[in-house]
Amino acid sequence: MDLFQLTYFIEVAHKKSFTKASKSLHISQPSISKGIKALEEHWGVQLFDRKGKNVELTETGSYLLPKIEELIKGFTQLNEEMESPQLLNAGKLSVGVPPMIGSSVIAPFIAHFINKYPKIELEMKEVGSQDVVSAIDDGLIQVGFVALPITTEIPYEFFIFHEEPLDVVLWPDHPLASRPSLTLSDIKDETFVFYPNGFSLNPYLRSAFQEIMAHPKIVCRSSNWDFLAQMVAGRLGISLMPHTICQRISPDLAVSVPLVQPHLYWTLALIWKSKGYLSHPSRTWVQSFKDYFKDANAAIQSAASEHPYLSEE
Secondary structure, eight states, X not given: OOHHHHHHHHHHHHHTOHHHHHHHHTOOHHHHHHHHHHHHHHHTSOOEEEETTXXXXXXXXXXXXXXXXXXXXXXXXXXXXXXXXXXXXXXXXEEEEOTTSOHHHHHHHHHHHHHHOTTEEEEEEEOOHHHHHHHXXXXXXXXXXXXXXXXXSSOEEEEEEEEEEEEEEEOTTOTTXXXXXXXXXXXXXXXXXXXXXXXXXXXXXXXXXXXXXXXXXXXXXXXXXXXXXXXXXXXXOBEEEEHHHHHTSOTTTOEEEEXXXXXXXXXXXXXXXXXXXXXXXXXXXXXXXHHHHHHHHHHHHHXXXXXXXXXXX
16 A cells, blocks of 8 residues: 555545546556555455446545545645654754853844744753763754863764954053063963863963963863953963953953963854754754854864864873
8 A cells, every 4th residue: 555546536526437437646547446445355345336347435445535634634644744844943942152242243033043943942051162062972062152162072073253352451550561462482471260170271371381281270260251351350270361351451450461472262163963863953053053153164274173172082
């Protein structure tokens, strides 16, 4: 039994003729007759009373006709839905967002996405970059934002959408605050307010200090930019923050100086598994995000391709 045979049955039942059904479906009459016979043999029943050129439904045929019509209708609707782009616009989607990724960077896109795809139920989960990777691996979220570099053994794809330099943040009358620029060697003996161990900026900066044979003295950790700035203002230590974040800090609290050697960057990316199943809402999110940020991404692609952002253990 197949759907073609069921379609033959419906058409013959309505036309009350194998010949008329053949013309309507553009199928040879022997093929239709063979299909109806296969149905009758499959169910062990007689579907039609054949009276010359005309046919009439048997009692069993009359019972089956509305049920088969409903089945074909449901299948047709399902097929249309599967072929429709609207299918991509419904469902649930969980997205991981590290606390330190500024809301000003991705909040406009989130508003844009919700407005464009109101039937996708969006859930934002606040987790660190490395925890984003773990959550995707465990199936708790489908896609997430990370600050690169990250370490993972799972194959991922990522889309870099933002990159900016890190500046040195100091209290206003710090001895180095008036310098036009600073190197990592200039600040290696300072006390620092730093980032939690689960945040990718933490091992990234530690690695940079190791390159100059130094180990930063850390007295405070936080995943909140404002709190870090307050700790700097309170002279607990200096910090390293993205340039745009530094611009939001009141100069009465702290000042920022460009770090020029080495140049260190805050690099943000959207990340998802490159292998395995990716749900329709996830694919919609990824493509929509790429389209939204394609202009910004084009400006940094050449520089980004030179950095080993994604490494394997």
